Amino acid sequence: AGDTAADDTSWLPLREELAGIAPYGAPQLDVPVQLNVNENPYGPSEACVADIAEAVAEAARTLNRYPDREFVALRTALAAYLSRDVAAGQAPITPEQVWAANGSNEVMLQLLQAFGGPGRTALSFAPTYSMYPEYARDSNTAWVAGRRREDFALDLDAATGLIAEHRPSVVLLPSPNNPTGTALPPAAVDALCAAAAEHGNDGRGGLVVVDEAYGEFRRAGTPSAIELLPTHRNLVVSRTMSKAFAGAGLRLGYLAAAPAVTDAIRVVRLPYHLSATTQATALAALRHTDELLGQVDALRGERDRLVDWLREQGHDVAESDANFVLFGRFADRHAVWRGLLDHGVLIRETGPDGWLRVSVGTPAEMAAFRDALTIVTKENQ
Numbered sequence: 001a002g003d004t005a006a007d008d009t010s011w012l013p014l015r016e017e018l019a020g021i022a023p024y025g026a027p028q029l030d031v032p033v034q035l036n037v038n039e040n041p042y043g044p045s046e047a048c049v050a051d052i053a054e055a056v057a058e059a060a061r062t063l064n065r066y067p068d069r070e071f072v073a074l075r076t077a078l079a080a081y082l083s084r085d086v087a088a089g090q091a092p093i094t095p096e097q098v099w100a101a102n103g104s105n106e107v108m109l110q111l112l113q114a115f116g117g118p119g120r121t122a123l124s125f126a127p128t129y130s131m132y133p134e135y136a137r138d139s140n141t142a143w144v145a146g147r148r149r150e151d152f153a154l155d156l157d158a159a160t161g162l163i164a165e166h167r168p169s170v171v172l173l174p175s176p177n178n179p180t181g182t183a184l185p186p187a188a189v190d191a192l193c194a195a196a197a198e199h200g201n202d203g204r205g206g207l208v209v210v211d212e213a214y215g216e217f218r219r220a221g222t223p224s225a226i227e228l229l230p231t232h233r234n235l236v237v238s239r240t241m242s243k244a245f246a247g248a249g250l251r252l253g254y255l256a257a258a259p260a261v262t263d264a265i266r267v268v269r270l271p272y273h274l275s276a277t278t279q280a281t282a283l284a285a286l287r288h289t290d291e292l293l294g295q296v297d298a299l300r301g302e303r304d305r306l307v308d309w310l311r312e313q314g315h316d317v318a319e320s321d322a323n324f325v326l327f328g329r330f331a332d333r334h335a336v337w338r339g340l341l342d343h344g345v346l347i348r349e350t351g352p353d354g355w356l357r358v359s360v361g362t363p364a365e366m367a368a369f370r371d372a373l374t375i376v377t378k379e380n381q
């Protein structure tokens, strides 16, 4: 839909850097087994659906009015949820530390609108989430990508060296990383925050955004970067309701940071960017936190079994703290991706050459994936 590639666009006053660029997004195909965009495969219960419907009906009664521009009730509920991740003795997260927008993509674009811009640099380490350079492009921020090690972990010396060299205003660090699943140890976040404070933004200090979109799927033992907020005022922790929280359709991402950071974002946000129905839906979903997160442990177990099985089949597999697994390497990964699709299994053709990424689904979906991959790898040997 909307594919007008054949139309003449040469007359458009399009920004030069956008010419010929395809919009970002995985294929949205109607196939039985969808393991391509790292969603939670478990939908809400009827009780949760009824509660959301009632909350949206209540919001609809005053839809003639603009919504709460500061979304105080939602920030308060998100602060309470984030406070589950503070360390023993650490103060709870306050509503003034929380910001939200329509997905964490919008949250991070707003961060670059406020803290990036012409003459400034955003930095990350590849392979990583492919939207990051798009936030940079769209906010006219220069983009620098260092490399990860062979095992997809960060080489800390090289990473801090790159920060000293390029003096970025914003460092984007997903933990776990997409598409590799690699989590960042707290000591690494600590060192990178210190490096960004010292060298970032031409020595005035840059922000470090730890993107914990998949944070709830971490294996035991790696705490959230939330624990480091009291130590580093330049640290921003980004989260989303799209993944573990089973709310991809809701479009609600959020962050925790120093109140000065959230205050600055208010300058670039569009007025009333969070609709009344979004706020009502998110608040209702947060009342069902335990249910919506209820399958996270099962998904972690399914992930670990998937990693073991892929290794048994002789594939290379990246360690994963997320709800997806990067595996390979295939001489013709497109043929494998296509072959799986022919068996009704949609995964993602992304990551370094030869690798593919599969999201963790229900046990039945994983069985379908294993069966299809067994056939397709034989065909592609």
Ligand code: PMP
Pocket: 037, 038, 102, 103, 104, 105, 106, 129, 174, 177, 178, 211, 213, 239, 240, 241, 242, 248, 251, 252, 253
């Ligand atoms: N960060 C990472 C690492 C992601 O993989 C994604 C989604 N694919 C997002 C952020 C954005 O998700 P959302 O806008 O749904 O919160």
